[in-house]
Amino acid sequence: MYHVKPYYESGGKVDFPNIMYAVRHYHEPSPSNVQGHDFSSLDPVSALEARQESILARLGQLQQTLTRLKAQYAVTTTTTVTAAPPQKQAASASFSVRQTSIAALKSPLASSSGIHDMVINADPNAPPLSLFVLFEMLKQRYSVLATSYVHSSVSDVNPRLTEMVVCGSQTARGNHQVALSLVWKKVENGPELMVSPAKQSVITGEVNIARYINRLISPGFDTTDIVKATTADEWLDMADLQLINGNSKQRNATTKSLNTKLKKSDWVVGDEFSLVDAVLFSALAQSDQISSAPENVQKWMKRCTALPVFASVMTLL
Structure with missing residues (x-):
């Protein structure tokens, strides 16, 4: 084999460089x-x-x-x-650990003693109508401070859009439970939600943002009825993948499926208006399916727009 000259002779003195931090040798005994x-x-x-x-x-x-x-x-x-x-x-040593109760995990506000901040970026050319509906529902459950801004990346924004999410400015910020800031700007992949820049990545897409806000409004949505929650997620995925981001064939197929569903019930999931109805309504509006929607869908849209939470949305249609 090849002969390699020793780095230093056994027993000889080794001169270490003096330009580095000195570190204790790992094999030395620990201090007493x-x-x-x-x-x-x-x-x-x-x-x-x-x-x-x-x-x-x-x-x-x-x-x-x-x-x-x-x-x-x-x-x-x-x-x-x-x-x-x-x-x-x-x-x-004895350690006792108190696990967080399931109820405390249901809502992001359950474990927060301060104001819950949310910042949403949205494109004024494709306004997320479902967020306006959920905003009205959020105000019914919490004290909300809401403000709207216009980013320099857009111009000629409909003045009505800047008035859709505004409330609570008459009282101090600390007196509110939720602070919502809506920024109208150019976004590539749909609306964006940021809650904690230090702990999360951006939540992208109207459907995903709606899911987040709905869990503030209804903390037990996922646990009260698992079957209902699973059905709701299925329709929400269809709204996102086939209506908002799908082609014409996928949009028509989803609209037909919705029409069939509404033959047997007034609302898409369950016996009352829910998150799914708000998201599907917005998805149909963004995909230009409202005017050509079949009969049952038309009747369902009239039931939606008759609700008080749709009052602000109607000013845009």
């Missing part, structure tokens, strides 16, 4: 003290127990600090960890 406590005089078992007591004491201090900050900033936590000091004869 932790946080100023010297355990070198103790036997191995006692030293291990003493180290554990020191660590648990530090954990207790951290917990006290977190508890104080929680009370100071009124933060609701989802998990509580409690550390108990070990007995002298046997080192042990």
